[in-house]
Amino acid sequence: MEQSLLPNIFDYLSTVDPFDHLTAEARNALASSVDILYLMKGEALDGHKIVGQGLFIVRLGAVEQCNPDRSLRARLADGDLFGFSQLHRNGACDYTLTAIENTLLYRIPKQVLMQLIEEIPAVRDHFAAQESVRLASTAAMAEAADEAMYLRPVSEVTNRNLALVSASTPIRDVAQAMVAQHRSSALVMAGDQLVGIVTDRDMTKRVIAEGIATTEPVEMVMTRDPQIIDGQSSLIEAIEAMMLHNVRSLPVIEQGKVTGVLTATSLVEKSQVQAVFLINRIYRQESLAQLKALLPQRQAVFETLVETGMHARSVQQLMALVADAFNKRLLQLGEQALGAAPMPYAWFVAGSQARNEIHGFSDQDNGLILAREPDPEEKDYFRRLAEFVCYGLAECGYSLCPGHMMATNPRWCVSLDQWLAYYREWIVHPEPQALLDISVFLDVRFLYGQAELVDVLKHKLTTYTRGNRRFLAILVANSLRVSPPLGMFRQFVLAKDGENRSVFNIKKQALSLLVDLARIYALAAESRETEMTKRLQAAVDGGIISPASRQELLEAFSFINQVRFRHQRIAMQRGETASHTIAPALLTQFERNHLKDAFRIIARYQEAAQQRFHARGVLR
Template sequence: MLDPERFLKETYPFDRLPEEEIKRISSNLLVRYYSKGETIFTEGSPPLEFLYVIRKGAVVLKRDRQNVDYLHEGDSFGYISLLGNTTSSSTAVATEDTILFMIPKPIFLRLVKDYEDLRNFYTNKLVNRIRKEKTTIRIGFERLANLPVRKIKLSPPLFVEGEESLSEVILKMVREGLTFAFVRDGDAVGIITERDIIRKVLAEGHDPKQRKAKDIASFPLIEIDADALLFDALLLMAKHNIRRLAVRDRGKIVGVLEDRDIISYESKNLLFLIKDIGRAKSIEDLAYIYSLVFQVAVEYITEGADPELVGRYISEINDKIMQRVVFLTIKEMGAEPPTAFGILVLGSEGRKEQSLKTDQDNALIYEDRPMLDISAKKYFEEFSGRYTKNLLKIGFPPCPGGVMLSNPVWRKSLEEWIKQVDMWIENPKGQHTLNVSIFFDFRGVFGSQSLVEELREHVLKKVSDNPVFLAFLASQAARFRVPLGFFRGFVVEKSGEHKGEFDIKAGGVLPIVQGVRVLALEHKIRLTNTFERIRELSSEGVISERFSRDLEDAYKFLMGLRLRFQAQEIIKGKEPTNYINPQALSRAERSVLKDVFGIVEELQNLLRHRYQLRYFM
């Protein structure tokens, strides 16, 4: 009835395997039943021994008690632990009665080594395991997987003799700043690590002066050639349950490859990028750097990077570029600003939730001046025109609605901004509504933060004291219609350029952004990022912990789909949009998307009830 052979033939990526391989897998896999609510494995468990494939049912993966992934029939999990040979990074729980096919680790490792389709599929996901603590961006692993080991900066080798005492070895390791040493014992070479010393000597109460290096070293040394691919090195680490490999070049040990060296390689590339921005001497330099940043962002997205982190990555780099543009623009003018000022970024940039379809949404605030002193107004008029043109040259397209500091509507003194905000709040209609939705996520990217925070303080007080305006904002979020029909089918465009597609921004992203924003403004939450706002709302008891997790998961899923489809359009040479085709999604993704839209509707119902929107709708 379960027929694993037929099932694997119809399930990606196993459907790419030769028939004889599928037969071999089918005859060696195990079948296990889990009842609803039963735990399959827990976060921090010893390295897993199986790849789990869902034959029937559903599984949720949790990390730090947060839901991080929902899996359905045909999905697989456990590969992170298998490929990285690490403890399990999450807890897996059956959310309904579930049947799992369990493929033994040796078979799985052989398959990813021998078959490129499986290797590409699973190594793209392995990047979850190789991160910095609180990592800011996932590593472009497919690129690294095909990189020769010699391209990675290696730790230098330290050799000691097997007859040396451990106390002498420890002293040498400390002097060199290393956590390991190679041990020579005749013709044999082994390795001794900091962990070996702690576990085999200190923990057992032995005196390091009385123990020889060869007594606790591991023989033989596990080695790899400098011309081997990084992917082969990682498989070797996984196979032997180690974190270091000796690297030989023309027969000589030239260094040590550690898993942290892989992290260092990619992170230094990003650091160099940021340093290049700071050193840029012209707008042309910045334009070149920005084109590289955009390419990297597309690569990260196609590799399945966390959409929250991608948004932050794009925004952080954009911030650095804008800061450098300010410096170059002032230098270009040949005159310093006559007073303190600040550059504000608005909308998704202000929230650090950038997509690949972006334009200039910015504003300028400057210190109040005496009424007859027009020097600041004149200076910032010229500055703003030059600044906007420079961003255009770099690759930031103009805002179709003119929300740019070159537009005098978006360039004011603090006092003028306060009056403007008061007018928007007291007269919420037409263009004022659009302006509010863009402006109220503002964030200072350059200059006087005191001006920015004084304006924010006024906005929060004015809005939180105005229940009618809050209800108006809530009504805007509740008006969006999720693209689901009465029978839970997707509602798509019937004709035109986007036939068969729907707008995921209007149908899912904006209702969450605007709904969360109004709750945050009511409670004077200063944060602008939607994820951070959701967490703070939960912390303050405005929404339940359960609903907070659901909202985060829903928003992350929507952002991920949006970024993925935009990246695909860019790769095809098309202009990215906010439209997606539900038929291009897997069955599991379509199922999750429907659940996500249900969470959006739950938020909208909360807003209708909380703000009594029957009077506004």
């Protein structure tokens, strides 16, 4: 190689992942080994010059990879890598490669690359054989950081120093036991059986404020049959349980026995973010104006979670808990303003909130299930309640659904019988047009009111979809109308934004496709789960996909969300409106390379789903 080119190659390799991890000496040696190739527009690189030859880097220009059936595999541009999958092959190349612009390529010889892989862990991890392995390595540090907190089992952080009393213990003695054990609560036991709990707040509100003599037995003021949590539940689930039941202490049960107590205070102390503080504050607000004032804090929580490198799954779960708190507090305030509901009802969330996939600027999808057909006066009550909650959520930063998939729409505020009729129409006699409605309401999660009403709806959903191959085929075919942007870096599936930049929609063209796949797999497995991780696990348990496939899809989902959240945070910090669109030019090289891995995973599973569910030609 001409020595005058070495500084340029050295500088360029310093910007390319994973070679930016090399020492200057190693990078200089690598630059010296690089071969340079030129392709004119329309010129192909013969397969025998790719197979077993080394790793190629597109330095300038663009190339197109096509599968043997001539379908597009990927379009690659400046900084993209190819050739690694062909290093150890014999015979023909897996794809054809053609320049779609005048192109300059760097080639790192196979022997040099293999030596780097053997000696440098960062290079080895980057070139792991499977896309999912590479994606997993990118998220390992972020996941490890918060796995130790929000995804850890409750048993690992439970305080096992307990104040245990019997129902006949005098209140004074209970208080003394709490002080002696430095506990904010005492558990009331009958042998090994938990029968009640009393907290320091109970001592204030139920004893002192009511003038109860401290010589009375504690059973007079205890909370009977308290909420409990299993020791193997995650801390995310514990936070949700505290919110749902408005309690600050949860007795922990392991193998049927009480082993400790988890308190809101301990969660706050162990938390690395302010999400738990915010949730507690939400429930203390007494008006819509006060809730609205918390909007900046909600945005700050999202930005902090992303900035500190928290795993995307935990970001979504925590933001969903915050959204749930706003929603439920508005329902409580609505009932206070309008009076008690005239009949049992269930408020459910749908779409991304039902899946616990909330982010910094999610909109709202929800509905009301009424126990029976309402009369005009009852219908007016629920109309006013829905308007109070939905418009209140909009003021708190959860924008109104553009498609009006909300309880304010009379169509989505109806009796259980009417909801069942909707589902029967959508699923038993599916029409392509109905997919617009069911794409949102296939994902529902109970939030407030009578949970049994949502349980009945979800049970019927499972009944209607069981063995309904045509319905699943329609869902697959509808999802296949959108493909991942495999060639997004060179005039492929890009749109123009308000600044006339070429952009792609990371939600529509990637994340929604993974959501669709997980939903279809879960329905095929007759599962009622809505969350991505649980749906994929149900699909594994039902024999629909393998454990390796579950892991691969989760890694793709997590990495794509990680990229989305980073770019949304950058937009917020610049004072811009965060969105789902990203200009490829703003992606780092690291993001570009690994997004391609994720997009290839999506494309592969889309094709597999089309074949498995016989979806070809279902929609015309």
